[in-house]
Amino acid sequence: MSQVLFHAVARPSIILRSSRFLATVAPGSATRHDWTRNEIQKIYDSSLMDLVYQASTVHRQHHDPSKIQLCTLMNIKTGGCSEDCSYCSQSSRYSTPTTASPLLEVGPVLEAARKARANGSTRFCMGAAWRDVGGRKRGFERILEMVREVRAMGMEVCTTLGMLTPDQARQLKEAGLTAYNHNLDTSREFYPQVISTRSYDDRLGTIQAVRDAGISVCSGGILGLGESDRDRVGLIYEVARMPEHPESFPVNALVPIPGTPLEGNERVPHDTLVRTIATARIVLPETIIRLAAGRNTLSEAEQMMCFMAGANAVFTGEQMLTTPCSPWDVDKTMMDKWGLKGMESFEQKSVARKEGTTLRDGGVSGDTHREAIRP
């Protein structure tokens, strides 16, 4: 813990912001996978006004700037996790307000998915707090059933279930899974200060299994862990070098949970959040940048700055996994005011491509379906 705090304090308080390099990053150029860490650092270190302008320009070239993906997250198995992620209230190693409960039955999960769809969410994500799905045959079969049923509603389906083997990824794909969330959390160097029970390469192995199964990847990080600017750049660098960028890059702002080792961490400054989002937008131009945990602590104006900088997805509904979420009605009012609309399911081209014939033959791309999923 003391190391974590030292890391935060040691961060230089004054950084010389330059926009010279930013001017050479030509908007509209091809998506790159050969970024150097130094290049990304220079983008990140640019003057914030120029950085947001450039990110917004890139965003408009690759995405409809009026569209935000609305995703609802549900915890289908809470707490009691054997891992030691130092930010997480669900780890059994810490004494937190979260109470452990078993894997939910299929019925209540489908009911929640229907409610999410009726409120305009087009992606439904289910999370289970455990290290991996190994040795949970019956539980995994129940999850496959949930995936099949939610997919049959015409929604994008995502799960976050810890580490996966290639065979488990294949079964999820066959059940109709659209995306799998597995965050890298932070840079390779800082990671060991956050988690010790599984390695960075373990995480990359699961992401590879998901990729190989033809599932879209959702992988990003958490800000406010005590990391430095260099670590935030290191996280973006790690995904920027992948042969295929993640289709989704969540940017979470730590919500410190009493009882966890990071309970005393300070809230990440808003300009750091915006700077990270804008850098990710420029480096990962086709990716959906997801403004995730901690959004409910931002004012409406702060959220809009994140959208200006290229964020184009949010979690909305009743709750994140264990922390509060902005409710649908508040988000609808905010989006109406600012001229934003919800994305339709499978609107992101790279995600639709992965669905292939399933999407064409399943009749979910037609207007009738799209009408059906509007609130």
Ligand code: SF4
């Ligand atoms: S983040 Fe996931 S793997 Fe880590 S302790 Fe929490 S539930 Fe377990």
